[in-house]
Amino acid sequence: MTPSTWDRNTYALWHGTVPTSTILDRSGPQDLWVRGEGSWLIDASGNRALDARAGVGNMTLGYGRADVVEAMSRQARELPYVCMVRWELPAPVVVELAQELTGIAPPGLDRVRFCHTGGAAVESAILMARSYQRNNGRPDKRLVVGLRDSYHGSPMAAMAASGQRMMHWVFGPMPEGFTHIPEPTDPSGAELVGQLDTLGPERIAAMIVEPVKGRNGQPLPTPYLKAAREYCTKNDILLIFDEAFTGFGRMGEMFAAEISGVSPDLMCLAKGITAGYSALGAVLATDRVYQAFDSTGTVFAHASTTDGHPVACAAALATIRAFASEDLVAHGRTLGRLLSDRLNDLLKGVPTVRSVRAVGAYVGVDLVDHDGHPLSMPDRASLEAACRRQGVLIHYTPDTVVLMPPLTMSVQEAELAAERFATVVSAFRPVP
Secondary structure: OOHHHHOOOOOOOOOOOOOHHHHHHHOOHHHOEEEEEEOEEEEOOOOEEEEOOHHHHOOOOOEOOHHHHHHHHHHHHHOOOOOOOOOOOOOHHHHHHHHHHHHHOOOOEEEEEEEOOHHHHHHHHHHHHHHHHHHOOOOOOOEEEEEOOOOOOOOHHHHHHOOOHHHHHHHOOOOOOEEEEOOOOOOOOHHHHHHHHHHOOOOEEEEEEOOEEOOOOEEOOHHHHHHHHHHHHHOOOEEEEEOOOOOOOOOOOOOOHHHHOOOOOEEEEOHHHHOOOOOOEEEEEEHHHHHOOOOHHHOOOOOOOOOOOHHHHHHHHHHHHHHHHHOHHHHHHHHHHHHHHHHHHHOOOOOOEEEEEEEOOEEEEEEEOOOOOEOOHHHHHHHHHHHHHHOEEOEEOOOOEEEOOOOOOOHHHHHHHHHHHHHHHHHOOOOO
């Protein structure tokens, strides 16, 4: 790539959530990441940065994993693709992965439906829930209940399930049949029961939640989730856990559902399922849900051409085996405690720091401005850029600033990440 490739008049790539012109103004070909090694990224100029955000939480095994790459390469050589949508016979690796997933999943999740992203998994689960109700003679149960300020992905149904008004305003109108209740203020779940009673359980097909909120790392209270489980079971409502972000060790257990001990009817997976080496999503279901579709007249006819892609499934199978052989969930907890403890020590007395907390390998740092208000999004972006200049990559959300390292990061690298991050935060001055 040459500087001429960076010409805004000929540059072909349309970037994500930042205007492409802004990207071109503030960076150049020399800033592109060109290589990854373990927990490090290297740009075209040879500068190294410690990736304390694991891509965007998905690079759980870090970069350059020969076992994952070899598994993908071997599958690509032997059989790169078979179509499960029309011809139904999968590659053996797809069957094997489904079996492995049910072996590590929360109790009762015995069936697996593959897709290709977390948002696609959520959309599939929503459609599955509504079809399940219809197949069981309850066609009026179509309402999907989510939490305000939640995020479940970018497909239309996933956006509608997300409780983010700005997203609905930008891309609306949203499809009907979705509603959102406040996040719990009563951890007992009694408030939730009243809210669902008001909506009418005879109308509700499903309730969808993240057992730990990805935006701030706050677990939903265990009594709240148990109350949700009891209410859904009693009223023929499917409970959906969106673990596209929280699954695969990020929150200190293989799946965040294990924190509360509550098992859902449907669980959505993505991101860490392949450790970021390929795009893959999955919906895990109970046998009760599966049986509602296991006939010609009730089949779940919703799929995409690349669902259950053999090369992606090979990556996922290698990832699951690495988790088992390297005890990565336990190491992730160690990293989270280390980062939290070090940052609490290094940032003690820094006026912009309100709190530092960890759930598993997710460390949230709550920052405030001079008036004690949460740091603005432009300030968060400036902080992230300053961290990159210091050689450490972090993540931020509207709620908090996040360190979520690869679960393979060494203790020494975690110490270095904490020191570099603390140096930036200590010197950072929010815009008045």
